[in-house]
Amino acid sequence: MLIYEFQAKALLKELGVAIPAGYLAETADEVRMAAEKLGGQVILKAQILSGGRAKAGGIVVVDSSDQAELAASQLLHRKLITAQSGGRGLVVKKLLVEELVSPAREIYLSLVVDRKNEKLAALASPQGGVEIEELSKSSPQAIKKEYFCPERGLMSFQIRNLAYFLDLPEATFKTFLDYLKSLSTFFLLKDMKLLEINPLIVKTDNQLVAADIKMDFDDSGLARQPEISSLEDWSGLSAEEKKARSFKLNYVKMEGHIGCLVNGAGLAMATMDIIKLVGGEPANFLDIGGGVTEEAVGQAFEILASDQEVKACLVNIFGGIVRCDLVARGLVASARKFALNKPVVVRLQGTNETEGRKILGEANLPFYFVNDFEQAARLVVNLSQP
Amino acid sequence: MSILLDRNSRILIQGITGQQASFHTERMLEYGTKVVAGVTPGKGGRLHLGLPVFNTVEQAVRQEAPDISIVFVPPLAAADAVMEAAAGGLKLIVCITEGIPNLDMLKAKRFLAEKESSLIGPNTPGLISPGQGKAGIMPASIHRPGPVGLISRSGTLTYEAVYQLSQLGLGQSTAIGIGGDPIVGLKFVELLEMFKSDSLTEAVLMIGEIGGQAEEEAAEYLRQSDYPKPVAAYVAGLTAPKGKRLGHAGAIIEGNEGSAQDKVKCLAAAGVKIIENPAWIGQTVRELLAEKKGS
Numbered sequence: 001m002l003i004y005e006f007q008a009k010a011l012l013k014e015l016g017v018a019i020p021a022g023y024l025a026e027t028a029d030e031v032r033m034a035a036e037k038l039g040g041q042v043i044l045k046a047q048i049l050s051g052g053r054a055k056a057g058g059i060v061v062v063d064s065s066d067q068a069e070l071a072a073s074q075l076l077h078r079k080l081i082t083a084q085s086g087g088r089g090l091v092v093k094k095l096l097v098e099e100l101v102s103p104a105r106e107i108y109l110s111l112v113v114d115r116k117n118e119k120l121a122a123l124a125s126p127q128g129g130v131e132i133e134e135l136s137k138s139s140p141q142a143i144k145k146e147y148f149c150p151e152r153g154l155m156s157f158q159i160r161n162l163a164y165f166l167d168l169p170e171a172t173f174k175t176f177l178d179y180l181k182s183l184s185t186f187f188l189l190k191d192m193k194l195l196e197i198n199p200l201i202v203k204t205d206n207q208l209v210a211a212d213i214k215m216d217f218d219d220s221g222l223a224r225q226p227e228i229s230s231l232e233d234w235s236g237l238s239a240e241e242k243k244a245r246s247f248k249l250n251y252v253k254m255e256g257h258i259g260c261l262v263n264g265a266g267l268a269m270a271t272m273d274i275i276k277l278v279g280g281e282p283a284n285f286l287d288i289g290g291g292v293t294e295e296a297v298g299q300a301f302e303i304l305a306s307d308q309e310v311k312a313c314l315v316n317i318f319g320g321i322v323r324c325d326l327v328a329r330g331l332v333a334s335a336r337k338f339a340l341n342k343p344v345v346v347r348l349q350g351t352n353e354t355e356g357r358k359i360l361g362e363a364n365l366p367f368y369f370v371n372d373f374e375q376a377a378r379l380v381v382n383l384s385q386p
Numbered sequence: 387m388s389i390l391l392d393r394n395s396r397i398l399i400q401g402i403t404g405q406q407a408s409f410h411t412e413r414m415l416e417y418g419t420k421v422v423a424g425v426t427p428g429k430g431g432r433l434h435l436g437l438p439v440f441n442t443v444e445q446a447v448r449q450e451a452p453d454i455s456i457v458f459v460p461p462l463a464a465a466d467a468v469m470e471a472a473a474g475g476l477k478l479i480v481c482i483t484e485g486i487p488n489l490d491m492l493k494a495k496r497f498l499a500e501k502e503s504s505l506i507g508p509n510t511p512g513l514i515s516p517g518q519g520k521a522g523i524m525p526a527s528i529h530r531p532g533p534v535g536l537i538s539r540s541g542t543l544t545y546e547a548v549y550q551l552s553q554l555g556l557g558q559s560t561a562i563g564i565g566g567d568p569i570v571g572l573k574f575v576e577l578l579e580m581f582k583s584d585s586l587t588e589a590v591l592m593i594g595e596i597g598g599q600a601e602e603e604a605a606e607y608l609r610q611s612d613y614p615k616p617v618a619a620y621v622a623g624l625t626a627p628k629g630k631r632l633g634h635a636g637a638i639i640e641g642n643e644g645s646a647q648d649k650v651k652c653l654a655a656a657g658v659k660i661i662e663n664p665a666w667i668g669q670t671v672r673e674l675l676a677e678k679k680g681s
Contacts, residue, residue: 150493266542269622269632269633270622273625
């Protein structure tokens with residue numbers, strides 16, 4: 001789970017890490033007042049749950065409170081499409097208004113779960129402010145990695161290794177050590193996946209200030225992190241995504257016209273792939289999961305059937321834990337409720353498949369049964385065409 | 387033979403008194419699997435489904451000498467259960483539980499590295515050696531004994547693959563789900579190595595998906611090992627967008643790593659027969675076996 005920059009900065013402040021002076025604002029008026037308090041020259045930062053904000057125009061530097069107000073009125077309620085927002089615009093509802101911190105140097109710093117090596121890693125680079133992925137390709141020698149384990153945490157000598165690699169002024173060493181000690185402890189305590197400070201600014205007076213921060217938490221850890229869970233914000237989600245979340249459905253909207261309802265993530269991906277292979281475009285990824293209820297199946301179906309972009313649906317169920325008859329009942333109840341008017345190709349295999357087909361067959365609704373995987377995909381692509 | 391699990395395997399169920407665990411234990415018993423005991427702290431001394439229940443793995447090991455444990459314990463307690471099984475000397479631990487925190491799994495894996503146990507999962511349907519035993523939650527009826535070794539990161543897509551194989555009369559030696567999480571136990575490389583020397587296995591089918599590097603590692607292993615058996619692979623997620631997690635915690639293309647296209651390229655370069663269409667899994671494996679017999 002990603003959290004907003006302003007939320008992450010509040011957490012940093014509690015940890016004793018210096019952040020720029022700033023205010024959160026929701027209207028152009030508030031932005032103007034914040035800018036006045038900060039002396040006019042400020043940076044405005046759109047609060048959306050995505051990286052790549054600068055390139056998308058979500059970060060603006062202004063010289064006066066007048067300019068700040070103007071820029072804010074242009075930014076607020078605008079949709080930003082970033083390189084990471086999956087082609088979709090994210091509405092800017094809040095701006096972080098901050099003082100401009102003049103850097104002597106900009107450092108890159110992060111803590112991450114390195115899944116390939118199954119270790120935790122602290123990464124640092126003297127070239128802050130740039131994208132780390134690009135840097136790791138163009139000049140990998142500019143990044144230093146220190147691995148650490150959850151039992152011992154990041155050790156002082158490892159932090160010194162990073163400090164010397166970064167060639168930090170010695171006057172900053174104690175602060176750097178303190179920062180990384182408390183950040184790595186926090187990382188382990190809060191089930192984090194990524195904590196990235198980019199840049200960490202080294203000021204001319206040798207102060208260290210975290211100018212931008214990204215925090216990503218392990219979704220599986222949220223059950224034991226009530227404080228972090230409470231930071232989750234659904235307001236950026238579409239109505240369909242909210243519905244999917246509340247019924248524990250894994251749903252990701254895509255660009256195409258064929259709705260997919262599948263049990264299991266792998267089979268759901270394969271279903272999208274085969275639609276593409278036979279000339280169609282999937283409208284979504286949807287995995288109803290193993291513990292699904294009849295009602296949740298109905299909600300899932302409604303998400304697809306009520307989507308204007310969806311011209312036809314493919315239901316692909318391989319019953320194991322999930323029973324085909326349960327899925328069939330959910331589909332029928334839901335289809336009756338909103339008067340289904342789109343063709344639906346159904347493939348039911350596995351647990352209670354005969355019963356499931358019978359329930360659908362007797363429903364007198366536009367269901368088409370196909371057993372073969374590829375034929376099902378071809379049929380739904382045909383039916384989706386005008 | 388088969389790998390990891392055969393008719394002599396003695397199975398322990400951790401969390402046996404839970405609803406899912408009870409249901410699946412019954413299915414395993416029906417299949418003829420030798421389930422010998424269960425563990426649920428606080429419920430030791432009872433019989434459940436006709437099996438003795440113990441408070442700790444240690445007690446169960448002393449009384450019933452199991453060699454495989456299947457973990458059905460809830461997510462926040464599951465890593466501890468895995469470590470308990472490893473401390474008890476279980477040879478193989480199969481962790482069905484989905485949603486275990488990453489850091490817990492890191493700790494558990496570090497603990498396992500000092501022990502003799504191997505881990506399958508978490509977030510896996512488990513494994514089955516058709517006709518011999520089933521240590522997991524997959525529907526038994528679609529499987530049949532035969533020459534294909536199957537390693538998969540998915541659940542229901544594995545059932546689809548097994549179904550296609552069985553429809554064509556191709557049985558399976560052992561079918562293993564390695565799990566859909568970012569951090570799992572045995573992966574393609576270790577299991578390919580086991581299938582290599584298994585007399586029953588004539589060909590290996592890999593089912594991969596986006597995210598992580600397990601398929602790339604397998605490709606590297608195959609490239610270097612002069613593997614004696616034909617290998618086919620299907621990788622799901624050709625149409626997956628970057629940065630969006632598709633169901634499995636492990637199924638996400640992060641940065642430039644983990645796309646299906648990259649994985650397919652690596653595997654093809656290592657001599658693996660790539661299955662482009664998920665409806666062709668069965669027939670591709672059949673062709674591969676026929677080519678092998680013909681050569």
